[in-house]
Amino acid sequence: MSHMPSIGRDDVARLADLARIQLTDEEIDRFAGEFDSIMDAVASVSEVATEDVPATSHPIAMTNVFREDVVETTLTQEQALAGAPEAQDGRFAVPQILGEE
Amino acid sequence: MTDATQHDIIRTSAAAQAAALVAGEISSEELTRAHLDRITAVDDDLNAFLHVNTEEALSTAREVDSRRAAGEELHGLAGVPIAVKDVVVTQGQPTTAGSRILEGWIPPYDATLVSALRTAGLPILGKTNMDEFAMGSSTETSAYGPTRNPWDRDRIPGGSGGGSAAAVGAYEAPLAIGTDTGGSIRQPGAVTGTVGVKPTYGSVSRYGLIAMASSLDQAGPVTRTVEDSALLHELIAGHDPHDSTSLTDPVGAFAAAARSKDVKGLRVGVIEELEGEGFAPEVQARFTESLEQLERAGAEIVRVKCPNFRYALGAYYLIMPSEASSNLAKFDGMRFGLRVVPEDHPTAENVMKATRGAGFGDEVKRRILLGTYALSAGYFDAYYGSAQKVRTLVQRDFAAAFEQVDVLASPTSPTVAFRLGEKVDDPMAMYMNDIATIPANLAGTPGISIPSGLAEDGLPAGIQFLAPARADERLYRVGGALEALLEDSWGGPLLAKAPELMNGAK
Amino acid sequence: MTASTIDLVDYDEAISRFDPVLGIEVHVELGTATKMFDGAPNIFAAEPNTAITPTSLGLPGALPVVNHKAVEFAIKIGLALNCSIAETCRFSRKQYFYPDLTKNFQTSQYDEPIAYEGWVDVELEDGEIIRVEIERAHMEEDAGKNTHVGGSTGRIHGATHSQVDYNRAGVPLVEIVTKPIPNTKGRAPEVAAAYVRTLRDIFRALEISEAKMERGNVRADINVSLRANPEAELGTRTETKNVNSFRSIERTVRYEISRQAGVLDAGQKIIQETRHFHEDTGGTSSGRPKSDAEDYRYFPEPDLVPVAPSREWVEEIRTSLPELPAARRRRLLGDWGFTDLEMRDVINADALDLIESTVAAGASAQSARKWWMGELARVAREQESELHELAVTPAQIAELQGLVDGKKINDKIAKQVLTKVLAGEGDPAAIVEKEGLAVVSDDSVLTGAVDQAIADNPDVVAKIQGGKVQAIGALIGPIMKATRGQADAGRVREIIMEKLGVTG
Numbered sequence A: 001m002s003h004m005p006s007i008g009r010d011d012v013a014r015l016a017d018l019a020r021i022q023l024t025d026e027e028i029d030r031f032a033g034e035f036d037s038i039m040d041a042v043a044s045v046s047e048v049a050t051e052d053v054p055a056t057s058h059p060i061a062m063t064n065v066f067r068e069d070v071v072e073t074t075l076t077q078e079q080a081l082a083g084a085p086e087a088q089d090g091r092f093a094v095p096q097i098l099g100e101e
Numbered sequence B: 001m002t003d004a005t006q007h008d009i010i011r012t013s014a015a016a017q018a019a020a021l022v023a024g025e026i027s028s029e030e031l032t033r034a035h036l037d038r039i040t041a042v043d044d045d046l047n048a049f050l051h052v053n054t055e056e057a058l059s060t061a062r063e064v065d066s067r068r069a070a071g072e073e074l075h076g077l078a079g080v081p082i083a084v085k086d087v088v089v090t091q092g093q094p095t096t097a098g099s100r101i102l103e104g105w106i107p108p109y110d111a112t113l114v115s116a117l118r119t120a121g122l123p124i125l126g127k128t129n130m131d132e133f134a135m136g137s138s139t140e141t142s143a144y145g146p147t148r149n150p151w152d153r154d155r156i157p158g159g160s161g162g163g164s165a166a167a168v169g170a171y172e173a174p175l176a177i178g179t180d181t182g183g184s185i186r187q188p189g190a191v192t193g194t195v196g197v198k199p200t201y202g203s204v205s206r207y208g209l210i211a212m213a214s215s216l217d218q219a220g221p222v223t224r225t226v227e228d229s230a231l232l233h234e235l236i237a238g239h240d241p242h243d244s245t246s247l248t249d250p251v252g253a254f255a256a257a258a259r260s261k262d263v264k265g266l267r268v269g270v271i272e273e274l275e276g277e278g279f280a281p282e283v284q285a286r287f288t289e290s291l292e293q294l295e296r297a298g299a300e301i302v303r304v305k306c307p308n309f310r311y312a313l314g315a316y317y318l319i320m321p322s323e324a325s326s327n328l329a330k331f332d333g334m335r336f337g338l339r340v341v342p343e344d345h346p347t348a349e350n351v352m353k354a355t356r357g358a359g360f361g362d363e364v365k366r367r368i369l370l371g372t373y374a375l376s377a378g379y380f381d382a383y384y385g386s387a388q389k390v391r392t393l394v395q396r397d398f399a400a401a402f403e404q405v406d407v408l409a410s411p412t413s414p415t416v417a418f419r420l421g422e423k424v425d426d427p428m429a430m431y432m433n434d435i436a437t438i439p440a441n442l443a444g445t446p447g448i449s450i451p452s453g454l455a456e457d458g459l460p461a462g463i464q465f466l467a468p469a470r471a472d473e474r475l476y477r478v479g480g481a482l483e484a485l486l487e488d489s490w491g492g493p494l495l496a497k498a499p500e501l502m503n504g505a506k
Numbered sequence C: 001m002t003a004s005t006i007d008l009v010d011y012d013e014a015i016s017r018f019d020p021v022l023g024i025e026v027h028v029e030l031g032t033a034t035k036m037f038d039g040a041p042n043i044f045a046a047e048p049n050t051a052i053t054p055t056s057l058g059l060p061g062a063l064p065v066v067n068h069k070a071v072e073f074a075i076k077i078g079l080a081l082n083c084s085i086a087e088t089c090r091f092s093r094k095q096y097f098y099p100d101l102t103k104n105f106q107t108s109q110y111d112e113p114i115a116y117e118g119w120v121d122v123e124l125e126d127g128e129i130i131r132v133e134i135e136r137a138h139m140e141e142d143a144g145k146n147t148h149v150g151g152s153t154g155r156i157h158g159a160t161h162s163q164v165d166y167n168r169a170g171v172p173l174v175e176i177v178t179k180p181i182p183n184t185k186g187r188a189p190e191v192a193a194a195y196v197r198t199l200r201d202i203f204r205a206l207e208i209s210e211a212k213m214e215r216g217n218v219r220a221d222i223n224v225s226l227r228a229n230p231e232a233e234l235g236t237r238t239e240t241k242n243v244n245s246f247r248s249i250e251r252t253v254r255y256e257i258s259r260q261a262g263v264l265d266a267g268q269k270i271i272q273e274t275r276h277f278h279e280d281t282g283g284t285s286s287g288r289p290k291s292d293a294e295d296y297r298y299f300p301e302p303d304l305v306p307v308a309p310s311r312e313w314v315e316e317i318r319t320s321l322p323e324l325p326a327a328r329r330r331r332l333l334g335d336w337g338f339t340d341l342e343m344r345d346v347i348n349a350d351a352l353d354l355i356e357s358t359v360a361a362g363a364s365a366q367s368a369r370k371w372w373m374g375e376l377a378r379v380a381r382e383q384e385s386e387l388h389e390l391a392v393t394p395a396q397i398a399e400l401q402g403l404v405d406g407k408k409i410n411d412k413i414a415k416q417v418l419t420k421v422l423a424g425e426g427d428p429a430a431i432v433e434k435e436g437l438a439v440v441s442d443d444s445v446l447t448g449a450v451d452q453a454i455a456d457n458p459d460v461v462a463k464i465q466g467g468k469v470q471a472i473g474a475l476i477g478p479i480m481k482a483t484r485g486q487a488d489a490g491r492v493r494e495i496i497m498e499k500l501g502v503t504g
């Protein structure tokens, strides 16, 4: 990982697409300009992250945290939809999922 | 109540306010109103609050007063008002996380810690300003304008919890809730001359905290005294079955530890990697003087090495954006919050893109993109995987250090509060603010910041203590003792040296 | 290059030139009381967006906690499929944006499934047994349900917008993934359907799901690829998503084999993609490969901790496993004495449970089989319904057979009684009682009817007395008619013979 490829405009545009964020050309330029130095700064992690070091995903190791299969208080439909940008027939109204070709 | 008593009471500690309530010297309604008045007087300019909750706070206060009058047994902090960082969901009160994308959103449920506050009868004054989604070290990334530092209104109050720290520092609230993912409680504490504690990961439930990085986030107290932090920590800690990472340990006797003021024989380790280069001379000087105070009181000062701490910032800026990129995916304009519909071709995908493009600020976009990159096919092992290994190494450094010492110490923040706008265009410079606070988040260990004195430009600096996971009590013990020693030497609390904020904070 | 320009190759011809390989992913919704990661009720029919908590709606701040029962069910499935159960495993986030996902990631298992490396034997119609190797079984959550509005057909294509109900979001699923299934040749469609049916039966036996295909409790993703011969490398596969009936599974496999053969014959390449099956045409269509579909950016779910089932717990679950369908079938075959062919018909008609319950209620195995595979099967065909949907219980069938065995009624009356039971008129004995349908074997009644018949038919009597004993039927007919079919025909015959002084 010592020589990670540099992050260009196309990469930023692809990441923005993957993350569903509309960016202006100016934003793409700016982020592309910043990301190399940020990633360079973090790349040092590879210096010590050797095979023999186990990963830590949780700071306090725990296993088997379960809940019993018991019904809890639910939201009402009104509460569920209260924050919705648009609702219809007790459901969340969302834009068409496929665009017409 | 005269203006003079009002002036005095809001400047006392939460513990003192609670005592005044118990003694019947003041009602919770009066106390709450005094704080609301203070907010009215100074917050236009400070912008510590995004939402003030006058009616609900007063009605809670009146209810506590009548329960007290009826002779009910109440929680020790019942009737003492509190401010809550806007990243914590509050049923019926707007919660924005400082973001445009959540403008006007009113959660239909309470965070577990908010339920605890309500059950204990603490009037919630309102929601405090913060960096957008807690991403920042200066509260400048808030979509609702920056919060100003009560010590110097041209300076940042730290971040991301600058609103909570400023509110407490400016006597708008005696208590506040913060959250700390990489230092967002401790660093604002240091630059505003207040006290902040990041508890052991899992000590306080994360249920209802709008997540930035799930494995790093932790809520904690923001106060003016160590004892107040201990009292608030005792109130909000405890096992929560709604949070899989919540500890089942009994809550420690934090307030008693804060009051013990005994550091004889306590071994304090100075982390060699967290001093020198990058640390401002006067910040460093106040740190050294604080250690001397402890030594005179019987503590033993030991130098320790934590060689892997220098990789902590890198690991943090991989793990945090990775988890954040995922946690923030739900903000898409479908179920709640902002929806932006583009004119041409408004498919769900395009609406999501437009909404997130318009609803997120720069820093949030930057971190989501970095996290998306770090998790994307082919890079996972090198970035996220390596960062998790560094996490193990940082934990090992802590374990080795805590073989030699009881607590670790460092300056909380490398510098005093910088000027608004000074670092906004330099992400790396901004990220360096968290160099000393981040290791604790990676390792899950608890940390406290207390004022160490005035440093560069007559502005406050902070000293940080770190303890092993689940040993939060030690922080209160050393923090309470050092606070008393320093206040003796200053002739009163450091905040008394802050310039007086006039009406409108002019 | 669209599917419409490709000619389908005749199925048999395709099979003669290509070797199909299957791969099947089955999702089963677990029948827990609550969802996978929160306490919202796991219910099928409810007002939209009412079976949800902040967690299943993915609200900011809400957190998941694993349902203990769901883990137990997943382990049951793993054990029933002869899998190893992981010593430790964890959940990961599978990230993609879609309006039916409340968090825009699905909490699933990625590199550490709870169960792995198993197998299941699948019996085909002719009794041949195929062993299907299981790659893994993992736990995950279901998504919400989109209703597409504005298109002419309610389909996603052409819809102007969609409505989302998140009641199903977070319902616990176990996904079972096979290894490639080779050597099925022309029987690939049958193997695919039989495999899913076998799993369905196992889910029911384990009582971990109602496993109703028609409700989407069980959904299959069908992977098909073709290669030139069984020695060749695996070809590129397509995955047809969410096929949810046995018939549709067969049609999907058949269609994909014909279509892929057509694509290959045209000298083109199979595109690795997801496809959708269309009930109306019996064909599949491309699900439009997405550029980012393959980059799910999986990473371990930081809001959940690892699941490490203790070996004690796993063994406890193993000993509590019920008898599985294959073993049960072998046992019942021995107990009941059916022929292999009879047993297969019973299984194919989904009548095993019904017959077993009927036998348990007191009927003989053969009579139970006769009812369910005969008269009731005919009624079910008429009503276009399944046997278990008929308005009659095994206990009622056993009671009905008991009346026949006790000579209270004869077979003909029994069918009349059954019709009334099916019409909801009550239990068999009560109907016989109420309607006076019991067989008449009282000699005083029968003698009168016999005398009348002898008097009315002198010519028949003459024939009988002249030695043509078989003409006796011509006397019995009117008697049965006079007694509305309730006369005990055997006794009537005896009385006539006594009266006429003939011997049989």
Ligand SMILES: [Mg+2]
Residues within 6 Å of the ligand: C025, C221
């Ligand atoms: Mg699949």
Ligand SMILES: [Zn+2]
Residues within 6 Å of the ligand: C027, C140, C175
């Ligand atoms: Zn799946």
